[in-house]
Amino acid sequence: MHRSLTSLLRIGAVPVRERGDGPAGDNGDVSDDAPGIPRGSISRTARLASLPLGAAGRATLGIGKRLSGQAPEAVTAELQQRTAEQLFAVLGQLKGGAMKLGQTLSVFEAAVPEEVAAPYREALVKLQEEAPPMPVRTVHAVLAQQLGGTWRTRFREFDDQPAAAASIGQVHRATWRDGRDVAVKIQYPGAATALMADLNQLSRFARLFATLFPGLDVKPLIAELKARVVEELDYGLEADAQRQFAAAYAGDEEIVVPRVVASAPKVIVSEWLEGLPLSRVISDGTREQRDRAGHLMAVLHFSAPSRARALHADPHPGNFRLVDGDRLGVIDFGATARLPDGLPEPIGRLVRWALEGRAEDVLTDLRAEGFIRPGVQVDxxxxHDYLRPMLEPIERHGFRFTRKWMQEQAARLADPRSEASRLGRQLNLPPAYLLIHRVTIGSIGVLCQLDAAADYRSVCEEWLPGFTG
Incomplete structure (x- = not known):
């Protein structure tokens, strides 16, 4: 991954809430972790510690191969491949922050040059939806804590085998007592401890990622993940966000959000959403599926701040489905940006002025919004020349996002000798725009993985405040 991605990125006892039922009557007090469930912290630490040790061994191997006369380029490529295989094998075996970082990195795979990305693309895509499952006894213990000792009476059927597993929780398919198919999202015991421990340890050997992704500094990315830990671990907040989105898109012809059936601090029960995972569309979807998914991703991104007063802030493919071939199913609302006033109007106005070539107006507004600090002199x-190429997707009515396009943008901004790189280091990303910017870049990464063509300009004209004047 390139330096440009760094600059792009910086820039107790609670009642179950059940819709329609009021406070549940069979809930006892619950603690944070089920008694007698091991955290596995020793094995987690050992696996993460194996990363820098393995890198050191590969570096020594590389020196030996160079001394024996092998070409430096071939040795570097081999070491990158071996590093990638070990890195994502370890991240894929763990939950917590290791898995979360792997999923976050997977979104930006499209910016990595093909010769670097190819050896581990499959591992990155796998990280978007898979993780080792909890033991069945642990699942039952958490459900008893969160839903009460008679939790089984809430379900007609409950499948002990998880349908999906990710960084801090896993999902089981079940049938609710009223006959509805539901998804039961269960948080791993000790997830908070594991998440913070992983992120702290990963930040300590961040240089390992520079070997794999030249120029990448993962520390800003890890810092943002840590800042959002408390919110993402609170399934009560997540359930509220999902309810908010479900209400905003109820009956919509393009976006579908499953309704929440019941929630507790570490369990969410929501309607089951059938569909084709976006990771499958990326790997072997048809041209029609790719383009449709790309269009719908853009609609969700730009319409949600106006309709739901929030932004879905975790745009990796595991959180989306193509439903009935023409609607976008959206799941996992643990990371959302609350935007009570919608998207800031200056975004659309700045984009419009940049497309119209009004360089002086763009500079004035950038200063007013804090993108350029007082006293910093820029031309x-x-x-304008720095921003203009990134606006190509909405310059006209029709554009195809490709890995090549994203790699070209990354290379343009990464070259320390370029004017774009020098200028980028002088710009500032105000806190109010940080998450919006990161989600936008992540969504673009997914669109490039999809190789999706659509009329993105029309989506902006409909939903981006300030874009049409």
Whole structure:
């Protein structure tokens, strides 16, 4: 991954809430972790510690191969491949922050040059939806804590085998007592401890990622993940966000959000959403499926701040489905950006002025919004030339996002000798825009993985405040 991605990125006892039922009557007090469930912290630490040790061994191997006369380029490529295989094998075996970081990195795979990305693309895509499951006894213990000792009476059927597993929880398919098919999302015991321990340890050997992704500094990415830990671990907040989105898109012809049936601090029960995972569309979807998914991703991104007053802030493919071939199913609302006033109007206005070539107006507004700090002198035309290529997807009515396009943008911004790189280091990303920016870049990464063509400009004209004047 390139330096440009760093600059792009910085820039107790609670009642179950059940819709329609009021407070549940069979809930006892619950603690944070089920008694007698091992955290496995020793094995987690050992696996993460194996990463820098393995890197050191490969570095020594590389020196030996170079001394024996092998070409440096071939040795570097081999070491990158071996590093990638070990890195994502370890991240894929763990939950917590290791899995979360792997999923986050997977979104930006499209920006990595093909010769680097190819050896581990499959591992990245796998990380988007898979993780080792909890033992059945642990699942039952958490359900008893969260839903009460008579939790089984809430379900007609409950499948002990998880349908999906991810960084801090896993999903089981079940039948609710009223006959509805439901998804039961269960948080791993000790998830908070594991999440913070992983992120702290990963940040300590961040240089390992530079070997794999030249120029990448993962520390800003890890810092953001840590800042959002408390919110993402609170399934009560997540359930509220899902209810908010479900209400906003109820009956919509393009976006479908499953309704929440019941919730507790570490369990969410929501309607089951059948569909084709976006990771499958990326790997072997038809042209029609790719383009449709790309269009719908853009609609969700730009319409949600206006309709739901929030932004779905975890745009990796595991959180989306193509439902009935023409609607986008959206799941996992643990990371959301609350935008009570919608998207900031200056975003659309700045984009419009940049497309119209109004360089001086763009510079004035960038200063007013804090993108350029007081006292920093930059050239208006230079700023315009820096921004303009990134707006190509909405310059006209029709654009195809490709890995090549994203790699070209990454290379343009990464070259320390370029004017774009120099200028990028002078710009500032105000806190109010940080998450919006990161989600936008992540969504673009998914669109490039999809190789999706659509009329993205029309989506902006409909939903982006300030874009049409």
């Amino acid at each position: 208006a035309r230079g700023v």
